[in-house]
Amino acid sequence: MPKLGLKCLPLLMACGAIMGSVGPAVAQAEGDRALGEYLSSECVSCHKLTGPSDGIPSIVGRPAAHLITLLTAYRDKKRENPIMQMTASRLSDEEIAALAAYFASLKATAQGR
Amino acid sequence: MKFSVHQGRIKMTSTTRRHFLGGMGAIAASGLACPAFAQAKQKLVVIGGGAGGATVAKYVAKDGGVDVTLVEPAARYTTGFHSNLFLGGYKKWEAINHSYDQLTSKYGIKRVRQAAQAIDRDKRVVRLAGGGTLAYDRLLVAPGIDLKFDSVPGYSEAASERMPHAWKHGPQTQLLQRQLNAVNDGGVIVIIAPPNPYRCPPGPYERASMMAHVLKAKKHKKSRIIILDTKSAFSKQGLFMEGWQKHYPGMIEWQDPKVHGGIKSVDAKTMTVVTGLATYKAALVNVIPAQTAGKIALDAGLADQSGFCPINPENMKSTVDANIFIVGDASIAGDMPKSGFAANSQAKVAAMAIRSEIAGGRAFPARYSNTCWSLIETDDAVKVGGHYQPKEGKIAAVETFISKTGEPADLRKKTQEENIAWYTAFMADMLG
Numbered sequence: 001m002p003k004l005g006l007k008c009l010p011l012l013m014a015c016g017a018i019m020g021s022v023g024p025a026v027a028q029a030e031g032d033r034a035l036g037e038y039l040s041s042e043c044v045s046c047h048k049l050t051g052p053s054d055g056i057p058s059i060v061g062r063p064a065a066h067l068i069t070l071l072t073a074y075r076d077k078k079r080e081n082p083i084m085q086m087t088a089s090r091l092s093d094e095e096i097a098a099l100a101a102y103f104a105s106l107k108a109t110a111q112g113r
Numbered sequence: 114m115k116f117s118v119h120q121g122r123i124k125m126t127s128t129t130r131r132h133f134l135g136g137m138g139a140i141a142a143s144g145l146a147c148p149a150f151a152q153a154k155q156k157l158v159v160i161g162g163g164a165g166g167a168t169v170a171k172y173v174a175k176d177g178g179v180d181v182t183l184v185e186p187a188a189r190y191t192t193g194f195h196s197n198l199f200l201g202g203y204k205k206w207e208a209i210n211h212s213y214d215q216l217t218s219k220y221g222i223k224r225v226r227q228a229a230q231a232i233d234r235d236k237r238v239v240r241l242a243g244g245g246t247l248a249y250d251r252l253l254v255a256p257g258i259d260l261k262f263d264s265v266p267g268y269s270e271a272a273s274e275r276m277p278h279a280w281k282h283g284p285q286t287q288l289l290q291r292q293l294n295a296v297n298d299g300g301v302i303v304i305i306a307p308p309n310p311y312r313c314p315p316g317p318y319e320r321a322s323m324m325a326h327v328l329k330a331k332k333h334k335k336s337r338i339i340i341l342d343t344k345s346a347f348s349k350q351g352l353f354m355e356g357w358q359k360h361y362p363g364m365i366e367w368q369d370p371k372v373h374g375g376i377k378s379v380d381a382k383t384m385t386v387v388t389g390l391a392t393y394k395a396a397l398v399n400v401i402p403a404q405t406a407g408k409i410a411l412d413a414g415l416a417d418q419s420g421f422c423p424i425n426p427e428n429m430k431s432t433v434d435a436n437i438f439i440v441g442d443a444s445i446a447g448d449m450p451k452s453g454f455a456a457n458s459q460a461k462v463a464a465m466a467i468r469s470e471i472a473g474g475r476a477f478p479a480r481y482s483n484t485c486w487s488l489i490e491t492d493d494a495v496k497v498g499g500h501y502q503p504k505e506g507k508i509a510a511v512e513t514f515i516s517k518t519g520e521p522a523d524l525r526k527k528t529q530e531e532n533i534a535w536y537t538a539f540m541a542d543m544l545g
Binding site: 045082 | 530
């Protein structure tokens with residue numbers, strides 16, 4: 001199966017999914033957006049995508065590099081908060097990159113969601 | 114007799130004419146499994162508008178391409194989470210009630226304001242209380258719990274009008290609050306806590322804390338809260354016990370079965386509770402009975418002998434029907450507790466799996482999480498959480514954490530601020 005342009009090949013995608021040939025996503029160097037979007041669904045149970053945030057900080061509209069630094073620090077237990085330490089602990093470097101790329105990309109589109 | 118078109122075949126059903134016409138486009142579709150070749154959208158019907166069902170509906174609908182219908186009789190969603198904050202006077206009634214309107218206006222989800230009465234798995238239709246039917250390609254069953262009233266001798270649905278359970282939220286929650294506010298100093302409150310597994314494991318103990326908060330604020334000196342438990346241990350026990358000692362010394366008494374010797378009977382007429390140890394004449398009795406998955410899931414044969422529904426941990430699909438997914442309190446989710454947070458987490462996995470089957474979405478390995486905050490007294494909150502993944506046929510805990518006893522006050526205050534912020538974000542994630 002070639003790398004799939006997500007929106008370009010819906011037919012191939014749909015059938016691929018049914019045949020089971022689209023397995024766990026291959027993370028790409030710059031951050032796999034679809035993987036990032038799936039992983040982000042865990043974040044948005046607590047972090048609001050829009051509007052002011054007290055008590056739990058906003059994670060939308062931050063540069064990807066900043067989010068990578070933060071998540072890596074939580075994973076290394078260099079920042080406090082057991083929820084975030086636990087959340088980061090099961091993320092690989094590729095997954096952190098995917099998440100950061102996804103939230104960075106929301107900068108332009110967050111209002112529409 | 115009318116016809117509907119289903120998977121390229123014409124079936125006689127009692128669906129409406131509108132369904133028939135709407136399904137005409139599907140005649141062009143062959144019986145091919147690949148939905149991309151079909152001209153009609155695949156249909157997802159969601160039974161239940163709680164944290165599980167509403168989240169699945171939104172997450173499947175938001176990327177388009179699927180016809181999503183949410184079947185939920187209630188006009189608004191009264192959340193069980195933070196209902197204890199309503200009881201304690203920290204939140205207004207309006208603040209725990211939420212409109213479903215944005216699911217329709219932003220995501221095009223159809224709402225059916227009726228109870229789902231039955232599932233015909235062979236015909237793939239949901240029968241509605243009002244007599245109509247809804248055909249589905251995939252069905253999401255999220256009815257939450259039903260209460261086993263007869264698990265407490267003498268208790269019944271009728272008795273709950275005087276001895277509220279307030280474990281399915283709405284008028285019962287308001288009744289409990291009115292009764293609490295009417296307790297005079299010296300009154301006895303009895304809470305009967307349920308056996309595992311049940312919705313919101315720390316809930317009965319947070320509820321006792323919030324009741325004590327109200328009595329303490331009213332300067333009660335002699336009122337008592339007696340928790341008659343059907344188990345010998347409970348969620349966050351060390352944290353609650355520490356908090357009760359600190360904030361409400363002598364007010365809350367917890368009895369396990371070894372102490373009370375069994376709950377023999379309750380009588381709503383005389384407001385008495387009889388145990389093996391004593392008879393209590395109470396000002397307020399909150400009976401939280403044993404629980405099962407919602408009746409519709411039991412009737413459809415989706416539950417096992419435990420009364421809850423087995424699922425495939427990879428995708429939340431029913432182990433007995435490949436067209437049905439089950440999330441939330443009704444499911445057997447392994448190490449995950451029955452909580453709104455857990456239901457929302459399971460819903461995202463189910464939505465992804467459903468989209469991969471009927472809308473060409475990508476499927477990633479399932480990951481689940483849960484966090485649950487409990488308020489003990491103003492600015493003194495604790496939390497528990499975990500991460501979960503499929504392992505050896507069940508959803509297994511990968512890592513868990515819990516607040517520690519003896520934590521500094523500023524950390525407990527921050528934890529409560531997190532709790533409040535979580536609720537806002539969570540409702541936006543589910544219904545916004």
